[in-house]
Amino acid sequence: MTCGETFEAYALRAIGIGERLLPQTDFTLCQQFVLIGSGMVWNLYFAVLALSFGFFLAAAVAVARTSHNPLIRKPAEWFVFLFRGSPLFIQFFFAYYLFVLLPREGIDINLGFVEITADTRWLTRAWAGALIVLVLNTAAYSAEIFYGALNSVPKGDVEAADAYGISGWTRFRRIVWPTALRLAWPAYTNEAIFLFHATTLVFFSGFPTRGQQGDALYYANYFADKTFNPFVPYPILAGYFILGTLAIIWGFGRINRHLNRHLPQAVRQPIRFRPNYIR
Amino acid sequence: MFEFCTDPTALPDWQWMACYLTTGKHMAFYNAFGTVLLLLAITAPAALALGLAGATAARGRLWPVRAIGRVYISIVRGVPDIAFFLFFVIALDQGFEWLRHQALCPDWDQPIRQGSDFLVCPEAKLPLTTAPEAVHQAYGFFLAVISYAIVFGAFTANVLYGAMNTVPRAQMETAEAYGMTPRQAFWRVMFPQMWVYALPGLSNVWMILIKATPLLFLLGVSDIVYWARELGGAKVAQFSDYPHPDWRAWYFLFLLVFYLAFTAVSERIFARLTRRLSRGQATVAGEALRKGAA
Known part of the structure; x- marks a missing residue:
């Protein structure tokens, strides 16, 4: 099998397109590169969707945490505590077994005039169940970041808005939130990197792979188990993840420049890669 | 455990539960919490030592030393930690066996890597194939501890590196003067002072470390996750004295609560520690404490 043929057979193996059987013997370097790369599809899928849904949920939770009404503030605080205080790994397990417990046939919802059957089986699949957990998890961590940023919005900005007669929703949308986002962005970049790395946990935590369609770490682990040689697949995986991390830093850096475009050059905060200050 | 446990089928609910929760396997489950605490107790100081070494190396004056320190700090953080755990456990095992192979069997002429196999001479196997099960378990745990220490050493090194750079430069210059x-300047001026700057980062690393302990399960150690899956699975009357449906969700809920309590307690302890260390420091928190006392 040439490398081109391998690419054709396995490039989309992680989503079930191409050769059905994984390579069993005589593993080539090319196979490892292609298969682990194809697994990255899942890591990207989880990271991109979880970040895009999680961002809006996090914004809502962060605003709820600043509320003076305890009925709104307390649930937000508990949500953040629950997801930041426990390991993501355990959250995956718990969510998976909870979804398994839901009735196989679906839940009957009686609306009085019509009865709907909610199908719950898809929740036990990784693409949905794990995504829900990741969205909630990143929302909790990001909400903490945004909450801190909302509290550090300069007092003068808000007072100036008041003086101009901007208040309520308009003040939040035009003054408070853009400033908070600008302040939170470097920390949020690190959260994005961490979430990207956390996507490797999905297929090792309860959620089963179907037809050996797993993520990059799943295939790297497969090769390491088969060849009993960890020195090839894991560095390949590391290379892919370093590339992904650099891409995130680049992309979020562009957005950071955009958010800071009105500031004088010297005041702009560059993004520094310091993930461990968040989690 | 209790004397009324001889025939569980005929027991009322609460006695059944009491018997169920004290079976031998449940005792192993509770002991596994001890394994987690043991891992934390060994890993935390080891990671701190490695972190100190890494941070000092990254500040070293010789460029090869500096390069090693910087690469160590940055590589581990660019790649998912779970990949490192899976990698180190096999790599360390093979490394140890290879070293023993070189030392114990110098006249072994076959190659070690044969296709998909890693073959060392029987005397170099770790642990020896004749060793009891407990030794195998302990060896697995030992490998896990080293992997954790290496990964979290890098996190700690990064925090300490930052903290060392935050100690006011003027103080170091005064020491030189x-x-x-x-x-001497390092041990008498920088070392005692850097902790208050490092504490927020260190508490964060400690939280990450607590939350990384369930990954022990992936390294083949029978930890709490292993037992929760084992005990929670549905049991039928034929094979078990205590038949029950699938309870894994409840077992994991219990683990979730355990970790929540653990992190909440840690957070409080760190808050007190920060207060204690801020005393007499040239920081805002230290100033506030001084004003509060006066």
Whole structure:
């Protein structure tokens, strides 16, 4: 099998397109590169969707945490505590077994005039169940970041808005939130990197792979188990993840420049890669 | 455990539960919490030592030393930690076996890597195939501890590196002016002061470390996750004295609560520690404490 043929057979193996059987013997370097790369599809899928849904949920939770009404503030605080205080790994397990417990046939919802059957089986699949957990998890961590940023919005900005007669929703949308986002962005970049790395946990935590369609770490682990040689697949995986991390830093850096475009050059905060200050 | 446990089928609910929760396997489950605490107790100081070494290396004057320190700090953080755990456990095992192979069997002429196999001479196997099960378990745990220490050493090194750079430069210059050697200045001025700057980062690393302990399960150690899956699975009356449906969700809920309590307690302890260390420091928190006392 040439490398081109391998690419054709396995490039989309992680989503079930191409050769059905994984390579069993005589593993080539090319196979490892292609298969682990194809697994990255899942890591990207989880990271991109979880970040895009999680961002809006996090914004809502962060605003709820600043509320003076305890009925709104307390649930937000508990949500953040629950997801930041426990390991993501355990959250995956718990969510998976909870979804398994839901009735196989679906839940009957009686609306009085019509009865709907909610199908719950898809929740036990990784693409949905794990995504829900990741969205909630990143929302909790990001909400903490945004909450801190909302509290550090300069007092003068808000007072100036008041003086101009901007208040309520308009003040939040035009003054408070853009400033908070600008302040939170470097920390949020690190959260994005961490979430990207956390996507490797999905297929090792309860959620089963179907037809050996797993993520990059799943295939790297497969090769390491088969060849009993960890020195090839894991560095390949590391290379892919370093590339992904650099891409995130680049992309979020562009957005950071955009958010800071009105500031004088010297005041702009560059993004520094310091993930461990968040989690 | 209790004397009324001889025939569980005929027991009322609460006695059944009491018997169920004290079976031998449940005792192993509770002991596994001890394994987690043991891992934390060994890993935390080891990671701190490695972190100190890494941070000092990254500040070293010789460029090869500096390069090693910087690469160590940055590589581990660019790649998912779980990949490192899976990698180190096999790599360390093979590394140890290879070293023993070189030492114990110098006249072994076959290659070690044969296709998909890693073959060392029987005397170099770790642990020896004749060793009891407990030794195998302990060896697995030992490998896990080293992997954790290496990964979290890098996290700690990053925090300490930052903290060392935050200690006011003027204080180091003063130390130099008093004629202290760099070594003396480090141990007498920088080392005692860097902790208050490092504490927020260190508490964060500790939280990550707590939350990384369930990954022990992936390294083949029978930890709490292993037992929760084992005990929670549905049991039928034929094979078990205590038949029950699938309870894994409840077992994991219990683990979730355990970790929540653990992190909440840790957070409080760190808050007190920060207060204690801020005393007399040239920081805002230290100033606030001084004003509060006066």
